[in-house]
Amino acid sequence: MGYEVGGRLVASPEIPGSGRPEIRSVDAFGQRSAPVRAEERPGDDSWRGAVGGWLDDFDDTFLARRYHLSAREGCVNPSSGSNGRLVLDMPCGNDTAVLRARTLLRLTEAPERGRVVVVTDAAGPRGKLVLDLLPGTPDRLGPIPPADAVRVVVDDSVAPGTRGAGVLHRFEAVLTDNDVKVFQDGTRIATLPVVPRWREASVLIGVTPPPGYPGRVEIDTVGISGSRGPEAEAIDTKIVAGTLRVLDPEEAAPGIGVARAPLRGAPSARLRTTVRLGTGGDPNAVVAQLGSARVPLRPVVSGWSAAEGAELSLAGDLPAELLGTAGPDALTPFVLRMPDAAQAEVVESYFEVPGRSETKLALAPPEPPPVLPVMTAEITAKGPNDAVLVITLDAAHARSVAPIAGYEVYVDNSLAATMPIPGGIGGRHELTLALTGRHNVEVRLRPEDPGRQTDSVWLELGQN
Secondary structure, three states: OEEEEOOEEEOOOOOOOOOOOEEEEEOOOOOEOOOEEOOOOOOOOHHHHHOOEEEEOOOOOOHHHOEEEEOOOOOOEEEEOOOOOEEEEEOOOOOOEEEEEOOOEEOOOOOEEEEEEEEEOOOOOOOEEEEEEEOOOOOOOOOOOOOOOEEEEEOOOOOOOOOOOOOOEEEEEEEEOOOEEEEEOOEEEEEEOOOOOOOEEEEEEEEEOOOOOOEEEEEEEEEEEOOOOOOOOEEEEEEOOOOOEOEOOOOOOOOOOEEOHHHOOOOOOEEEEEEEOOOOOOHHHOEEEEOOEEEEOEEOOOOOOOOOOOEEEEEEEOOHHHOOOOOOOEEOOEEEEOOOOOOOEEEEEEEEEEOOOOOOOOEOOOOOOOEOOEEEEEEEEEOOOEEEEEEEEEOOOOOOEOOEEEEEEEEOOEEEEEEEEEEEOOEEEEEEEEOOOOEEEEEEEEEOOOOOOOEEEEEEEOOO
């Protein structure tokens, strides 16, 4: 079930837009209600004065001057929206992007010690927003943050049902002398009973779209109290290790290297990397091999977890012999090494050199096209002579829904039932099938657009 808003199908009663379009509710069978006029929610920017520090509205398209973006290459594509927002398209369908602000959070001695604000649609249905605050300069933390980190997670488990897909909301983490309060649009939604011992920290903003689907996340504003802008600018050049497996100290390395071009004109440089830990190894003894040089790397945070699956950022200064105009064009091999590496993996690596990045964001591509509801089907009850088939069409994750014509049920490859849902969005349906013995049941979703790919669910009904 859902809504038709000015001809657009959505599953949530909350959508972005302007004006007062006509709205009709749509039931599980595609039937429309009489139209009503929408009420536009008034804007309120009074919260901006409470930040007391740096506010980024993403009007500047030089993103790398203000953030390091940690993400899987090709699966997270940053761009600049026409409305002055950062747009992160995630076509691979199961990725997380993490922005590390180059502006630090600095706490005061006042009762409200600090505040971080993010205006984003990331926490919509089945999405997730994660704010990590901690000393050091990590690029990712993974599922297990260090002991002195403050982690705020907003997803479907926090204030469920209050956020529509693609709708911006303001999330604030307010650090006091007693706790950390989390607000959504000015309403408190959580309280964390923690008081950080540190006075300044990096801010990591992790965003995850709904799992399993090409996704898009927009970030409209970031605010960080106590600072007025980036601490220092740097030029980051991503590099890829010859193998994503962390090798043992003397293990043979593949003959794959990296270009030395980013280092030729650099007065100094650092290698930064993030490793996903395995079942053993000593993260204090990680070494990067760049050609014949071996560069010791050290964790950039304290109190990190050595548990399997934890992600740890490390860094090391490159020796002078790797800088300047003299030397080879490539450094071969490039690998990471650690004693008893035990399935540790390289998540990302890059050279960081002093300077001002000249890389600009491209303009964002158009809004993704409408997507079909996700269909699930299961046998929930079986009797001597029948079975109850429950079919659910769920479009809560979709920014815009492609209408469906209905679905068909096949038993042993023969058509057993047809459910027309003209122009439908989704809903829950129960069918009782007269069946005994063992059968195969298939449910086929039929889009209203015959050119769209259909979906089907296959079930096996066992002997009663």
